[in-house]
Amino acid sequence: MLFIRMLRRVGQSPACGCWTPVLPVRFLGISPRQIPADANFHSASFSDTDHPRVLITGGLGQLGVGLANLLRKRFGKDNVILSDIRKPPDHVFHSGPFIYSDILDYKNLREIVVNNRITWLFHYSALLSAIGEANVSLARAVNITGLHNILDVAAEHNLRLFVPSTIGAFGPTSPRNPTPDLCIQRPRTIYGVSKVHAELMGEYYHYRYGLDFRCLRYPGIISADSQPGGGTTDYAVQIFHDAAKHGKFECNLEARTRLPMMYIDDCLRATLEVMEAPAESLSMRTYNVSAMSFTPEELAQEVLKHVPEFQITYNVDAVRQAIADSWPMKFDDSNARKDWGWKHDFDLPELVTTMLNFHGSETRVAQAN
Numbered sequence: 569m570l571f572i573r574m575l576r577r578v579g580q581s582p583a584c585g586c587w588t589p590v591l592p593v594r595f596l597g598i599s600p601r602q603i604p605a606d607a608n609f610h611s612a613s614f615s616d617t618d619h620p621r622v623l624i625t626g627g628l629g630q631l632g633v634g635l636a637n638l639l640r641k642r643f644g645k646d647n648v649i650l651s652d653i654r655k656p657p658d659h660v661f662h663s664g665p666f667i668y669s670d671i672l673d674y675k676n677l678r679e680i681v682v683n684n685r686i687t688w689l690f691h692y693s694a695l696l697s698a699i700g701e702a703n704v705s706l707a708r709a710v711n712i713t714g715l716h717n718i719l720d721v722a723a724e725h726n727l728r729l730f731v732p733s734t735i736g737a738f739g740p741t742s743p744r745n746p747t748p749d750l751c752i753q754r755p756r757t758i759y760g761v762s763k764v765h766a767e768l769m770g771e772y773y774h775y776r777y778g779l780d781f782r783c784l785r786y787p788g789i790i791s792a793d794s795q796p797g798g799g800t801t802d803y804a805v806q807i808f809h810d811a812a813k814h815g816k817f818e819c820n821l822e823a824r825t826r827l828p829m830m831y832i833d834d835c836l837r838a839t840l841e842v843m844e845a846p847a848e849s850l851s852m853r854t855y856n857v858s859a860m861s862f863t864p865e866e867l868a869q870e871v872l873k874h875v876p877e878f879q880i881t882y883n884v885d886a887v888r889q890a891i892a893d894s895w896p897m898k899f900d901d902s903n904a905r906k907d908w909g910w911k912h913d914f915d916l917p918e919l920v921t922t923m924l925n926f927h928g929s930e931t932r933v934a935q936a937n
């Protein structure tokens with residue numbers, strides 16, 4: 569009887585159309601994860617004056633360390649825990665809290681969340697598009713089973729959860745120029761399939777259990793001081809290194825392949841902004857974000873303005889090319905701009921100047937030593 573009375577209290581919220589989480593998830597007979605009866609339900613929330621306690625999974629990849637730096641500046645060093653299954657380099661280990669966390673180990677995840685009173689979770693662990701095609705079963709485990717663990721731990725402990733999606737969540741039957749937020753999504757990679765799954769599961773948990781799920785579809789991200797982890801857009805990172813060091817670059821995509829891209833500072837700022845946006849401003853839970861779109865040929869032209877001897881040649885990788893040909897050429901991110909004021913800072917000329925300045929100064933230091 570008690571259970572039935574409690575169920576009756578679960579209502580429809582007029583603002584978001586989602587189920588109000590009157591009941592802790594474990595009281596619903598259809599809980600996302602069976603929790604032992606004696607377990608505490610940690611509805612860890614923080615007041616506006618407190619800082620969130622943050623966990624970043626998969627934090628040693630291309631994006632995680634930069635995100636930790638940004639969040640630590642905002643919330644304090646000790647409030648942001650970086651985690652991964654790999655051993656951190658010295659400078660990362662000494663820059664703030666680091667912890668081992670395998671997202672496939674649910675008990676380990678729960679222990680970390682409880683012991684550290686985590687309130688915000690940024691879920692960065694994944695196998696990217698190209699490496700995912702080379703190892704489908706691992707990609708399925710990490711990107712899909714791992715995500716289920718993350719959703720459950722976030723729902724049980726009332727966390728605000730950020731999961732990045734990607735331009736790779738679209739496929740050849742999606743409109744490609746531009747690609748809106750809502751359209752056909754039939755990706756042909758395990759990476760893309762797992763990211764559509766993440767978008768849908770996150771939104772389901774939001775409407776069903778009241779999980780504060782937030783998701784951005786990132787374009788290809790370009791960073792100077794971190795290496796990409798096996799994606800289709802990796803060429804747009806490597807080109808700067810090779811241009812500064814060798815004055816030439818061999819590209820694994822065709823010259824005409826147009827893809828949406830973004831400088832890492834814009835990407836991480838967008839991530840923090842959507843996490844801090846008032847819930848009422850979010851008309852959706854998954855947004856496209858974009859900054860620029862270019863082809864290898866156009867990028868090379870811009871590099872040439874700074875490195876006059878620069879030469880680009882092409883040695884196309886068939887797997888990556890097929891993936892790129894199925895992805896958006898240009899992203900429509902008007903909803904992000906309208907709802908929570910998204911605005912990028914870096915267009916192609918600023919990106920190229922910034923990247924070459926970084927690599928140029930690194931090369932000069934290396935030559936001097």
Ligand SMILES: NC(=O)C1=CN([C@@H]2O[C@H](COP(=O)(O)OP(=O)(O)OC[C@H]3O[C@@H](n4cnc5c(N)ncnc54)[C@H](O)[C@@H]3O)[C@@H](O)[C@H]2O)C=CC1
Pocket residue numbers: 625626627628629630631632652653654669670671672691692693694695696710714732733734735785786787788789790795796797798799801
């Ligand atoms: N870098 C980019 O251009 C884009 C990235 N994204 C998304 O952003 C997120 C972060 O991307 P990157 O940093 O580039 O990825 P990355 O591939 O560089 O790093 C992923 C990290 O996940 C970790 N990992 C793998 N298996 C794990 C496990 N079982 N438990 C815990 N960690 C595990 C790896 O050790 C690695 O450090 C990913 O979800 C990715 O899909 C989305 C679009 C573009």
Ligand SMILES: CC(=O)[C@H](N)C(=O)O
Pocket residue numbers: 696697698734735736759786787788789798799800801802
């Ligand atoms: C765009 C992405 O998601 C990633 N960089 C990849 O190329 O797989």
